[in-house]
Amino acid sequence: MSSHAQGVKERVARGIARRYRRERNFRLAGLGAVLVGMAFLAFFFYTLIGNGYTAFLQTHILLEVELSESSIDPDGERDPQTLGRANYQGVIRNALMARFPQVEGRNDLRDLFALVSPGAGFELRNQVLANPELVGQTIRQWLVADDDVDMLVKGHMDRTAEESERRINDSQLGWIEQLEADGSVARHFNHRFFTSGDSRDPEMSGIWSAVVGSFFMLLVTLALSFPLGVATAIYLEEFAPKNRWTDLIEVNINNLAAVPSIVFGLLGLALFINFFGLPRSAPVVGGLVLTLMTLPVVIIAARASLMSVPPSIREAALGVGASKMQTIFHHVMPLALPGMLTGTIIGMARALGESAPLLMIGMVAFIVDVPESPLDPATALPVQVYLWADSPERAFVERTSAAILVLLAFLLVMNASAILLRKRFERRW
Amino acid sequence: MGKFSASFVACVSGLGAAFIVQFAHAQAARDYISIVGSSTVYPFSTVVAERFGRTTDFSTPKIESTGSGGGFKLFCSGAGVQYPDITNSSRRVRQSEIDECTRNGIAEVVEVKIGYDGIVLANFKGAPIYRLAREQIYLALAKDVPDSTGSGLIPNPYESWADIDAGLPDVRIEVLGPPPTSGTRDAFVELVMLAGCEAFPVIETLADDARDTACFTMREDGAFIEAGENDNLIVQKLEANPSALGIFGFSFLDQNQDKVQGSLIDGVAPEFDSIADGSYPVSRPLYSYVKKLHVGEIPGIEEFLAELTSEAAWGDFGYLSDRGLIPLPQTERRTVLEAVQGLENVTLSP
Numbered sequence: 001m002s003s004h005a006q007g008v009k010e011r012v013a014r015g016i017a018r019r020y021r022r023e024r025n026f027r028l029a030g031l032g033a034v035l036v037g038m039a040f041l042a043f044f045f046y047t048l049i050g051n052g053y054t055a056f057l058q059t060h061i062l063l064e065v066e067l068s069e070s071s072i073d074p075d076g077e078r079d080p081q082t083l084g085r086a087n088y089q090g091v092i093r094n095a096l097m098a099r100f101p102q103v104e105g106r107n108d109l110r111d112l113f114a115l116v117s118p119g120a121g122f123e124l125r126n127q128v129l130a131n132p133e134l135v136g137q138t139i140r141q142w143l144v145a146d147d148d149v150d151m152l153v154k155g156h157m158d159r160t161a162e163e164s165e166r167r168i169n170d171s172q173l174g175w176i177e178q179l180e181a182d183g184s185v186a187r188h189f190n191h192r193f194f195t196s197g198d199s200r201d202p203e204m205s206g207i208w209s210a211v212v213g214s215f216f217m218l219l220v221t222l223a224l225s226f227p228l229g230v231a232t233a234i235y236l237e238e239f240a241p242k243n244r245w246t247d248l249i250e251v252n253i254n255n256l257a258a259v260p261s262i263v264f265g266l267l268g269l270a271l272f273i274n275f276f277g278l279p280r281s282a283p284v285v286g287g288l289v290l291t292l293m294t295l296p297v298v299i300i301a302a303r304a305s306l307m308s309v310p311p312s313i314r315e316a317a318l319g320v321g322a323s324k325m326q327t328i329f330h331h332v333m334p335l336a337l338p339g340m341l342t343g344t345i346i347g348m349a350r351a352l353g354e355s356a357p358l359l360m361i362g363m364v365a366f367i368v369d370v371p372e373s374p375l376d377p378a379t380a381l382p383v384q385v386y387l388w389a390d391s392p393e394r395a396f397v398e399r400t401s402a403a404i405l406v407l408l409a410f411l412l413v414m415n416a417s418a419i420l421l422r423k424r425f426e427r428r429w
Numbered sequence: 430m431g432k433f434s435a436s437f438v439a440c441v442s443g444l445g446a447a448f449i450v451q452f453a454h455a456q457a458a459r460d461y462i463s464i465v466g467s468s469t470v471y472p473f474s475t476v477v478a479e480r481f482g483r484t485t486d487f488s489t490p491k492i493e494s495t496g497s498g499g500g501f502k503l504f505c506s507g508a509g510v511q512y513p514d515i516t517n518s519s520r521r522v523r524q525s526e527i528d529e530c531t532r533n534g535i536a537e538v539v540e541v542k543i544g545y546d547g548i549v550l551a552n553f554k555g556a557p558i559y560r561l562a563r564e565q566i567y568l569a570l571a572k573d574v575p576d577s578t579g580s581g582l583i584p585n586p587y588e589s590w591a592d593i594d595a596g597l598p599d600v601r602i603e604v605l606g607p608p609p610t611s612g613t614r615d616a617f618v619e620l621v622m623l624a625g626c627e628a629f630p631v632i633e634t635l636a637d638d639a640r641d642t643a644c645f646t647m648r649e650d651g652a653f654i655e656a657g658e659n660d661n662l663i664v665q666k667l668e669a670n671p672s673a674l675g676i677f678g679f680s681f682l683d684q685n686q687d688k689v690q691g692s693l694i695d696g697v698a699p700e701f702d703s704i705a706d707g708s709y710p711v712s713r714p715l716y717s718y719v720k721k722l723h724v725g726e727i728p729g730i731e732e733f734l735a736e737l738t739s740e741a742a743w744g745d746f747g748y749l750s751d752r753g754l755i756p757l758p759q760t761e762r763r764t765v766l767e768a769v770q771g772l773e774n775v776t777l778s779p
Binding site: 110118122157158161164165166167199200201273277279280281362364365366367368369377387389390391392393394397 | 463468472478494659678681684686
């Protein structure tokens with residue numbers, strides 16, 4: 001007997017080192033998995049930020065712009081119509097010629113004019129319209145530089161490369177270096193990136209129309225998927241009898257949550273656009289499609305949080321004479337709400353990052369004007385990323401990364417608020 | 430509880446009905462031009478649209494990039510505000526598409542040929558420039574090729590460019606190209622593969638179907654890699670892999686002269702001038718098609734066409750040429766302009 005116990009003890013003692021070692025290895029493997037994941041994430045952010053941060057700055061060129069009355073407002077009446085129609089790009093060309101009087105010949109002048117963005121004239125126009133007193137003055141104005149100049153100044157284009165391999169030729173390079181020498185080239189905060197819509201001139205392009213489009217779309221999605229999802233969850237969880245039909249519904253909901261999103265896009269195209277005749281490219285349709293996509297997620301989350309409310313709460317309420325509806329709305333819902341909201345926010349975050357279903361309903365489009373209602377044509381943030389990634393101009397590379405960073409920031413805020421909600425309000429039983 | 434769900438359902442369906450009434454209202458008028466079609470024409474069409482939106486009082490047109498075929502499908506599905514006004518295409522309209530349009534009540538379509546685009550076969554700047562003939566490209570990329578005796582077809586045996594011609598570099602054949610859905614792929618197959626394979630007498634002896642298969646089927650053993658529709662991605666992959674060649678539009682070569690170089694095809698380098706005068710063999714015309722019924726209904730279509738066909742846009746030194754579009758010769762521009770101003774119906778020569 002005792003020799004038997006002795007044997008067991010010995011065997012345990014022999015095995016113990018091995019068991020500790022196994023546990024240590026298992027832990028190390030787990031830690032390794034986390035580290036590998038973190039390394040991927042770090043690499044992802046490193047390349048994104050490395051490529052994208054320069055897009056938040058934009059090169060400007062300082063010029064003496066003469067807003068002479070004769071060229072802008074020959075009538076002298078400061079009529080907005082006349083002011084709006086004046087040739088501001090011509091005014092900027094004159095300023096460039098005044099700065100570099102030695103440049104002559106059509107081709108050289110063309111190269112010189114190419115230093116300043118074609119959008120600079122529109123900005124000057126808006127400035128004069130907002131402040132007509134400028135007419136007749138000569139102002140020192142920072143004008144937005146062309147995207148090729150911007151790439152050169154930011155170091156994305158090699159100055160020492162052969163002329164044929166640069167999009168900036170030698171004479172242009174000479175002018176830029178002259179401007180740099182007297183401090184007339186500077187990088188300023190790129191406010192256009194946050195306030196304007198898409199543009200084919202990278203220096204004039206921004207994400208604002210995409211942000212507004214995404215906002216309208218999420219608004220529609222939230223307004224539809226939250227009430228519908230919560231109502232479905234309450235009915236299925238609290239009222240519906242458990243039978244074959246509700247089982248079937250449950251299986252289908254779980255299935256729908258796993259359907260690829262492009263399928264919802266096809267459904268949206270067939271149903272909302274072809275059958276109901278809703279406009280293409282409108283955030284309303286995008287919102288409806290994303291509602292279909294997020295609804296199963298919301299229902300599943302809401303049901304799970306209803307299920308986690310202990311039966312004793314319901315029984316106590318029923319015990320003091322509350323009706324079933326009173327029980328649910330006064331006692332169960334308040335306890336389940338944080339979980340429902342968390343699920344909804346996560347569903348919305350997924351909807352924000354979705355681009356595939358929008359392809360089918362015409363939201364992959366070039367939109368300059370900022371949409372004013374959910375019925376105006378619009379695009380969305382991830383779609384903007386896709387469109388820029390496919391554009392030939394070099395300067396769109398940094399803008400693509402910058403747009404991804406903005407999208408990630410939005411996602412981070414949404415997911416963080418979901419965690420915050422859960423931490424603050426969720427009760428554990 | 431029954432009352433609650435009933436009223437809830439009533440609420441939701443009421444909301445839905447209200448939404449739909451509002452949409453129907455919104456659909457009754459559209460104050461912006463809707464453009465769909467080719468992703469190759471997209472970069473040019475968007476520039477025109479942006480200028481148009483800025484310099485006139487009209488809204489900026491909305492442009493979707495759907496591909497040429499997808500564009501015609503949408504364009505021809507009907508007349509009315511919910512259908513697009515203009516579709517872009519990197520090939521000419523087909524008779525079947527015109528028939529489809531006519532069936533759906535679109536009797537007249539105006540054709541605008543806007544310029545040319547070259548397709549290049551490029552590689553990394555640090556590697557030697559390739560000088561290829563179209564027959565050689567065909568031999569490198571077709572699934573089945575004529576055997577050495579010229580009596581029949583065999584599965585493509587060529588591993589390296591030097592296997593095809595001793596004068597070519599001894600580098601493994603590796604070409605990145607667009608998928609079959611792309612207009613660039615269609616044009617490449619037609620202008621390079623077809624032209625290349627017709628140089629072999631054995632192809633002439635085949636029946637029509639077999640000939641098409643022999644000329645159009647790309648090899649699937651890894652020498653030809655479908656790299657997706659994104660031309661920028663192909664440029665990046667070429668940078669990472671100096672021994673590979675890539676197929677993409679001239680505008681991407683133009684923007685990345687410091688990273689990639691275009692191969693000479695049949696002895697001609699892909700340059701602005703050689704594409705414009707037609708000596709570079711792989712170029713194709715780009716088109717916009719306009720629904721005549723919508724002119725006057727949707728505000729700004731005529732003005733948009735005027736901007737598109739202005740010398741400042743499509744001229745020899747227009748802003749479209751800055752983006753890599755190869756302008757039409759001046760006489761052709763004049764012919765197209767007349768047809769556009771008269772809103773003439775497109776006719777396909779038989």
